[in-house]
Amino acid sequence: MSYFRYIDNGEGPTKLFIGGVHGDEGKDVLPLIKLLSNEDFSSGQIYIYNFDKTPYVSTIHREFYESEQGKKILDLIDYYKPDFYTELHSYNIKHFEKLTSLDRLDKDGIPPLIDCSQYVLCSSVSPLIRRKHFTKENICQTLEFPSFRGEDLKLSDDELFEKYDYDYDASVHEYMSFLRLITLSKNRDDFEKRVLKDYKKQADLALKYVKIIYGLDFPRY
Numbered sequence: 001m002s003y004f005r006y007i008d009n010g011e012g013p014t015k016l017f018i019g020g021v022h023g024d025e026g027k028d029v030l031p032l033i034k035l036l037s038n039e040d041f042s043s044g045q046i047y048i049y050n051f052d053k054t055p056y057v058s059t060i061h062r063e064f065y066e067s068e069q070g071k072k073i074l075d076l077i078d079y080y081k082p083d084f085y086t087e088l089h090s091y092n093i094k095h096f097e098k099l100t101s102l103d104r105l106d107k108d109g110i111p112p113l114i115d116c117s118q119y120v121l122c123s124s125v126s127p128l129i130r131r132k133h134f135t136k137e138n139i140c141q142t143l144e145f146p147s148f149r150g151e152d153l154k155l156s157d158d159e160l161f162e163k164y165d166y167d168y169d170a171s172v173h174e175y176m177s178f179l180r181l182i183t184l185s186k187n188r189d190d191f192e193k194r195v196l197k198d199y200k201k202q203a204d205l206a207l208k209y210v211k212i213i214y215g216l217d218f219p220r221y
């Protein structure tokens with residue numbers, strides 16, 4: 001069953017959160033979404049969706065936004081016109097190097113994801129939608145939670161720790177820390193302040209990538 005939660009916190013920014021964007025990611029991020037209590041949110045109108053399994057198409061490919069699932073998400077964006085738009089993804093931990101590599105920029109013209117530590121990654125959203133469906137003032141963020149697929153699924157927690165130095169609780173803590181920057185921020189300035197305080201290195205990288213992709217006159221989030 002797809003999950004939906006609406007929090008009416010009165011006047012304030014509109015925030016839209018989408019989990020289960022594609023594939024089976026919803027099952028990885030739903031437990032994380034459920035860790036958010038109403039006190040974790042600023043004032044405003046909060047909408048949280050987490051979708052069941054859909055065919056996996058990458059959001060960097062146009063086909064995604066032409067698919068039933070992609071269109072559904074675009075409809076939600078265009079309907080709510082969120083001030084804060086956040087995609088909650090998960091990824092196969094095996095792809096950590098590939099996703100954070102600068103090759104992504106050279107080969108696909110897509111900014112690499114940024115390492116927030118504990119295998120949690122962040123970035124803006126797909127360049128295919130950032131300019132067309134949002135204003136410069138909007139905050140657009142992607143968060144990626146590490147998960148295991150394939151043969152890694154057969155490993156015990158100890159073996160996973162051995163192989164990847166991976167600790168589920170530490171990754172959850174990191175993911176939630178970044179997510180709460182978004183949920184708690186009252187506006188763009190507030191968000192920027194919080195990010196620069198706790199994630200200065202990541203913010204610097206985001207600025208570097210956004211200049212390459214969009215040019216000088218574009219915000220990093």
Ligand SMILES: [Zn+2]
Nearest residue numbers: 021025089090
């Ligand atoms: Zn994803």
